Amino acid sequence: MLGYDEKGGVKISSSLGKSIPRKETWEKVTGITRYVNDISTPGLFHVKIAISPHAHAKIITIDSSEAMKIPGVKEVITGRDFPILTGSPLADRPPIAIDKVRYYGEPVALVVADQDYIAEMAANRIKVVYELLPAVLSPREALQKNAPLVHERLAEYKQHEEVYPEPGTNVANRTKIRKGNMEEGWRKSHHTVEVEVTLPQSDHAAMEMRCCTAEIMPDGKVIFHSASQSPFVIRRAISQSFHIPIHKVIVHTPLVGGSFGGKSAIQMEFLAYMASRAVGGRAVKLVNSREVDMISSPVHIGLDATVKLGCTREGKLMATEILHLYDGGAYSDRGAVMSRSGAIDCTGPYRIDNVHCDSLCMYTNHPYSTSYRGFGHPELTFAMERAVDLLANLVNMDPLEFRFNNAIGPGDTTPTQTLLDRSNLGDLPMCIAKLKSLIDWDDLPHRKIDGHLIKARGVCCFWKTSDTPTDAGAGAVIVFNPDGSINLLCGAVEIGQGTRTALTQLLAEKLRMDDQMIHISTGVNTETDPQHWKTVASRSTFLVGNAILNAADDAIVQLKSIAAIVMQCLPTDLDVGAGKVFFKDRPAKGISIDKIANGYKFPNGNTIGGQVIGRGSYAMRNLTSLDPETGKGNPGPEWTVGAQAVEVELNTKEYTYKIVKAATVIDAGKVINPEFARSQVTGGMSMGLSLASREAFLFNDQGAIINPQFRTYKLIRYGEQPQYFVDFVETPHLEAPYGLRGIGEHGLIGMPAALANSLTLAAGVELNHLPLTPEMIWRTIHDSV
Amino acid sequence: MSSLDSAKYPVEFEVNGEKQTIRVRAADILLYTLRDNLGLTGSKSGCDNGDCGACTILVEGFPIKSCLMLTVEVDGKQMTTIEGLRNSPVQNAFVKNQAFQCGYCTPGFIVNCEGLRNKLPHADKETIRVWLESNICRCTSYEEIRNAVKDVFSLEK
Incomplete structure (x- = not known):
C-alpha cells in the first residue's frame, strides 16, 4: 500500500x-x-462421433438406417453433408471423412440424439462398408518412393500460411536450413558422431476431455462454448469454413481443464456446428469419451531423426547435418508448423556455424497431430542432445563443460541467421553454472555402482523461440x-x-x-x-x-x-x-x-x-517469414534458454529404474509469480518425465491403437515424482513486460534428453528410442551383446 | 435387460446431508446422476473407467469412483461430494500450497484425501502414496499435492 x-x-x-x-x-x-461440460441447458441435444476402425480404407457405403430407428435419434450426419476441407496452415482435412478414412479413430459420422447414451448407441449401429488400402505406418516408411499416398490431391489444398507440401509424395511440409559451408565444417571436424532417434506419437491427456456446445440463433449468430486455447481462431475458422460473417460467431471459453497444446486445434467446433445446423440450430453438446479424445482428436507428434554432429579436437562444435521426419499423422494441422519450429532451433542452444537441416512433416496413417507443450522442441532436443552427449564422451570432456564451451551467446546467429544479443537470448552459461551448484555436479560422481543398483546423472540444455505468425x-x-x-x-x-x-x-x-x-x-x-x-x-x-x-x-x-x-x-x-x-x-x-x-x-x-x-x-515486431531455400529470417522475438539434469537409479537385475532427482535452471527474464513459475516448470518436468519414461501409442500392424485408455496408456502418478530442483536466471528481454520470458512449456523440453542421457550412462548402452521402459532398456542391452 | 430399457426405479439416498428420492434407469451411472440430475458437477468425468479418480466421492465415508457405480447401488446410502466440503483442512491445505493448476482433478484428490483422513487419520507416507496413486493430475508435478497432504497429516516436508 x-x-x-x-x-x-x-x-x-x-x-x-x-x-x-x-x-x-x-x-x-x-x-x-464450471468447465464447458458442467454447463447444461434444458432441451440440449447430444452428439456422438462414429469412428473409423481402419487406418486407411475407402468408404464404400454408409448405412445409418439402423441408427435412425432408435427412439430419440434426431439426425445422422456424414462427410458428404458438409463437403468442406479444414485445417491450418494447410486445408487438407474434412471434419468428417468423405471418400476415405486416413486414420484409426477418424470421424465417419455424427449422431444427434436427445440423450447422451442414445447417441452413443446409435453411433455404434452405423454400418460402414470399407475397402482396405495399404497403410503408411511410420514417417520413414512414408518417405519411401513407392509408399502409398495418404493424400492424392495434395496440390489442390488451400494454404492459409506459408507451408511447402510436395505433391505426389507424403511430405506435408519441408523446411530447409542452409547456413555456412558444410564442406568446411566437416573438414574442421576431427570428431563426428551420428545418431538416429525415434519418439513415437503420444497423447496430451489433459484431464478434461475436449468438449464443445453449439447453437445457431434465428438471426444467424452462432454461439459456442468450447474448451479451447484458441477462442478467437474458432471464430475465424468457422467464419471461413461456413461463410458466416466473423462478428456472428461468438465463442465462450470458461476455465479449461488442462490442454498442453491439444486444445489449440479447431476440431470439435466444426462437428458441433454441423450437428446444430442439422437439427435446425438447436443447442447441441459434443463431449469426447476418453478413448475418442485420445485417438480421434489430434495427438502429440512423433519424430524419427538423424543427427550428424562434428567438433574440433578441442571440442568446438563445427558442423551438423540433421534430418527430421515428424510423424504428423493423417492431416497436417499444426504439425506442419511444428516441423518448421524443429528446423528453426535444430541445433539446440549451441554456436554451430555450418548447418544443414531438412525438417519434414510426413503424412502417415496415424492420428493427426497438433501443438504439444514445447512445439517440436522436446523432440529436436532429444535428437540433438543425444548427439552432443556422445560427442562430449568421444572427446573425453565433462558433458556440462562441453555444453558450456559451446553455448550460444550474443553476437552469434541462430540456424535462421537471426543475430542474437543479450535481450533476445537468455544467458545459457549462467544457467549451466547455476545448475552445477544446484545439483553438486562437480562434487558428486556422475555414475555410482552399489551392487546391482547403478546411480547415474545426465544433463541437457534447451532453447526455444515462439515461431508464431508474424502478426x-x-x-x-x-x-x-x-x-x-x-x-x-x-x-x-x-x-x-x-x-x-x-x-x-x-x-x-x-x-x-x-x-x-x-x-x-x-x-x-x-x-x-x-x-x-x-x-x-x-x-x-x-x-x-x-x-x-x-x-x-x-x-x-x-x-x-x-x-x-x-x-x-x-x-x-x-x-x-x-x-x-x-x-x-x-x-x-x-x-x-x-x-x-x-x-x-x-x-x-x-x-x-x-x-x-x-x-x-x-x-509481434520485426518478425519475418523464412526463406524457403535457406531458412533465413526472424522467427521469434526471443529465445528462452535453460539447463536440466536427471538422476536415475537403475536396477540391473530387473531393468527397472527410479527417477531420483530432476533439476532445471531456466532464464525466465523476470519471475512474476515465483510459486506459479516453479509450478509451471516442475509441472512441465513431470509431463516430460512421464512422456519419456512410458508414454506412447501402441499400434498393431494394421495401424489400430491398442492402448486408448489410462489403464493401458500409463501416466506418471502420485509417489513416482522425483525430488525437484528449480532455479531461475533473470536476464531481461527488453521488449517484454518487465523483461519476462516465456516459461510455460520449457520445463518439459529437455526431460526426455536428460533422462535418456542418464540411463545411457547407467546402462552402458545408447538409448535413443522413446519411451524408455524397462523393456526398451532390456531389449537394447540384449541386442547390443 | 437392454440398455435401451427406459423403465425407472426409485432410489433414496443422502448426499451432502440432504435426503434425495429420485427415479433412475437401472443402467444410470452414479457420476452422471450426481452431475445431471442433482447438479453436483464438482465430480468430474476423466475416463469413465475407474482409472483417473476425478469422479471420486465418499460413500459411507469411503472414497469411491462414482463412474464405476450404478445409481441403484447407493439406495439407502450416505454420500459426500466435493460440494459437501467447506473449509475442510484438506481444502485449506490445497489452497495454501496451491496444489492444483487447471483444477479439473482437484475435487477427486481432495475428496480422496478427506476419505483417508476420516478412515486413517494417522496415515504414514506409504499409505498416503497407495491411496493417492489412484488419482491422476496432469498439470502439477505432484510435489504441490504432496506438500498439501503433508500439512494435513502433519508430516515433515
Missing part, C-alpha cells in the same frame, strides 16, 4: 515477485468451477469501477497456468496499486473481450502483458488529465500510485482514484471526464 518514507517519497509495495494465489482458487477447491497480437481493456478497482478484459485463456492472475500482477505493478483491486473474469468471451491470437507458445504474458501495459499508460493519461483540472495543475505535475493521483513533488497531496474513476463532480454539480477506460494492444 501507499506510504511515505522519511523524505516524503512514495513507498509502494511491488506486485512482481509475489506469489499471490490464483484468483479462482476457492472455486477450484470447492467444485463450483500475432493481443488487446487489453481496463475499466475503472466506481470504487477505484479495475476490471481487466483480455483474451488469454486460463488453462491452469495462472496467466490471468499473473496478468493482474503486471497491471498492478504498472499502476502501482494493490493487486487485490484488479479483477479479472475466469472465462473469455469473444463478443466482449479484446482479441488475443491464441493462448499458446508461452506467449500470453508477453503479448497480452504488453497490451495491458499500453492500456495502463492510456488510463494513466486520462486519470492525470481529470486530476489536473481538480488539483489545478498540469498533468505532467502528477503521478499515479496506490489508488491515488498525487503531486510528484508532494506525494502526500493527491486525490483518490475512486473520486475520479467515473469523472469528477464539482460541488456545484459540474462534472468533468467520464468513466476511465484504458485500451491497449500489441503485435
Whole structure:
C-alpha cells in the first residue's frame, strides 16, 4: 500500500515477485468451477462421433438406417453433408471423412440424439462398408518412393500460411536450413558422431476431455462454448469454413481443464456446428469419451531423426547435418508448423556455424497431430542432445563443460541467421553454472555402482523461440469501477497456468496499486473481450502483458488529465500510485482514484471526464517469414534458454529404474509469480518425465491403437515424482513486460534428453528410442551383446 | 435387460446431508446422476473407467469412483461430494500450497484425501502414496499435492 518514507517519497509495495494465489482458487477447491461440460441447458441435444476402425480404407457405403430407428435419434450426419476441407496452415482435412478414412479413430459420422447414451448407441449401429488400402505406418516408411499416398490431391489444398507440401509424395511440409559451408565444417571436424532417434506419437491427456456446445440463433449468430486455447481462431475458422460473417460467431471459453497444446486445434467446433445446423440450430453438446479424445482428436507428434554432429579436437562444435521426419499423422494441422519450429532451433542452444537441416512433416496413417507443450522442441532436443552427449564422451570432456564451451551467446546467429544479443537470448552459461551448484555436479560422481543398483546423472540444455505468425497480437481493456478497482478484459485463456492472475500482477505493478483491486473474469468471451491470437507458445504474458501495459499508460493519461483540472495543475505535475493521483513533488497531496474513476463532480454539480477506460494492444515486431531455400529470417522475438539434469537409479537385475532427482535452471527474464513459475516448470518436468519414461501409442500392424485408455496408456502418478530442483536466471528481454520470458512449456523440453542421457550412462548402452521402459532398456542391452 | 430399457426405479439416498428420492434407469451411472440430475458437477468425468479418480466421492465415508457405480447401488446410502466440503483442512491445505493448476482433478484428490483422513487419520507416507496413486493430475508435478497432504497429516516436508 501507499506510504511515505522519511523524505516524503512514495513507498509502494511491488506486485512482481509475489506469489499471490490464483484468483479462482476457492472455486477450484470447492467444485463450483464450471468447465464447458458442467454447463447444461434444458432441451440440449447430444452428439456422438462414429469412428473409423481402419487406418486407411475407402468408404464404400454408409448405412445409418439402423441408427435412425432408435427412439430419440434426431439426425445422422456424414462427410458428404458438409463437403468442406479444414485445417491450418494447410486445408487438407474434412471434419468428417468423405471418400476415405486416413486414420484409426477418424470421424465417419455424427449422431444427434436427445440423450447422451442414445447417441452413443446409435453411433455404434452405423454400418460402414470399407475397402482396405495399404497403410503408411511410420514417417520413414512414408518417405519411401513407392509408399502409398495418404493424400492424392495434395496440390489442390488451400494454404492459409506459408507451408511447402510436395505433391505426389507424403511430405506435408519441408523446411530447409542452409547456413555456412558444410564442406568446411566437416573438414574442421576431427570428431563426428551420428545418431538416429525415434519418439513415437503420444497423447496430451489433459484431464478434461475436449468438449464443445453449439447453437445457431434465428438471426444467424452462432454461439459456442468450447474448451479451447484458441477462442478467437474458432471464430475465424468457422467464419471461413461456413461463410458466416466473423462478428456472428461468438465463442465462450470458461476455465479449461488442462490442454498442453491439444486444445489449440479447431476440431470439435466444426462437428458441433454441423450437428446444430442439422437439427435446425438447436443447442447441441459434443463431449469426447476418453478413448475418442485420445485417438480421434489430434495427438502429440512423433519424430524419427538423424543427427550428424562434428567438433574440433578441442571440442568446438563445427558442423551438423540433421534430418527430421515428424510423424504428423493423417492431416497436417499444426504439425506442419511444428516441423518448421524443429528446423528453426535444430541445433539446440549451441554456436554451430555450418548447418544443414531438412525438417519434414510426413503424412502417415496415424492420428493427426497438433501443438504439444514445447512445439517440436522436446523432440529436436532429444535428437540433438543425444548427439552432443556422445560427442562430449568421444572427446573425453565433462558433458556440462562441453555444453558450456559451446553455448550460444550474443553476437552469434541462430540456424535462421537471426543475430542474437543479450535481450533476445537468455544467458545459457549462467544457467549451466547455476545448475552445477544446484545439483553438486562437480562434487558428486556422475555414475555410482552399489551392487546391482547403478546411480547415474545426465544433463541437457534447451532453447526455444515462439515461431508464431508474424502478426500475432493481443488487446487489453481496463475499466475503472466506481470504487477505484479495475476490471481487466483480455483474451488469454486460463488453462491452469495462472496467466490471468499473473496478468493482474503486471497491471498492478504498472499502476502501482494493490493487486487485490484488479479483477479479472475466469472465462473469455469473444463478443466482449479484446482479441488475443491464441493462448499458446508461452506467449500470453508477453503479448497480452504488453497490451495491458499500453492500456495502463492510456488510463494513466486520462486519470492525470481529470486530476489536473481538480488539483489545478498540469498533468505532467502528477503521478499515479496506490489508488491515488498525487503531486510528484508532494506525494502526500493527491486525490483518490475512486473520486475520479467515473469523472469528477464539482460541488456545484459540474462534472468533468467520464468513466476511465484504458485500451491497449500489441503485435509481434520485426518478425519475418523464412526463406524457403535457406531458412533465413526472424522467427521469434526471443529465445528462452535453460539447463536440466536427471538422476536415475537403475536396477540391473530387473531393468527397472527410479527417477531420483530432476533439476532445471531456466532464464525466465523476470519471475512474476515465483510459486506459479516453479509450478509451471516442475509441472512441465513431470509431463516430460512421464512422456519419456512410458508414454506412447501402441499400434498393431494394421495401424489400430491398442492402448486408448489410462489403464493401458500409463501416466506418471502420485509417489513416482522425483525430488525437484528449480532455479531461475533473470536476464531481461527488453521488449517484454518487465523483461519476462516465456516459461510455460520449457520445463518439459529437455526431460526426455536428460533422462535418456542418464540411463545411457547407467546402462552402458545408447538409448535413443522413446519411451524408455524397462523393456526398451532390456531389449537394447540384449541386442547390443 | 437392454440398455435401451427406459423403465425407472426409485432410489433414496443422502448426499451432502440432504435426503434425495429420485427415479433412475437401472443402467444410470452414479457420476452422471450426481452431475445431471442433482447438479453436483464438482465430480468430474476423466475416463469413465475407474482409472483417473476425478469422479471420486465418499460413500459411507469411503472414497469411491462414482463412474464405476450404478445409481441403484447407493439406495439407502450416505454420500459426500466435493460440494459437501467447506473449509475442510484438506481444502485449506490445497489452497495454501496451491496444489492444483487447471483444477479439473482437484475435487477427486481432495475428496480422496478427506476419505483417508476420516478412515486413517494417522496415515504414514506409504499409505498416503497407495491411496493417492489412484488419482491422476496432469498439470502439477505432484510435489504441490504432496506438500498439501503433508500439512494435513502433519508430516515433515
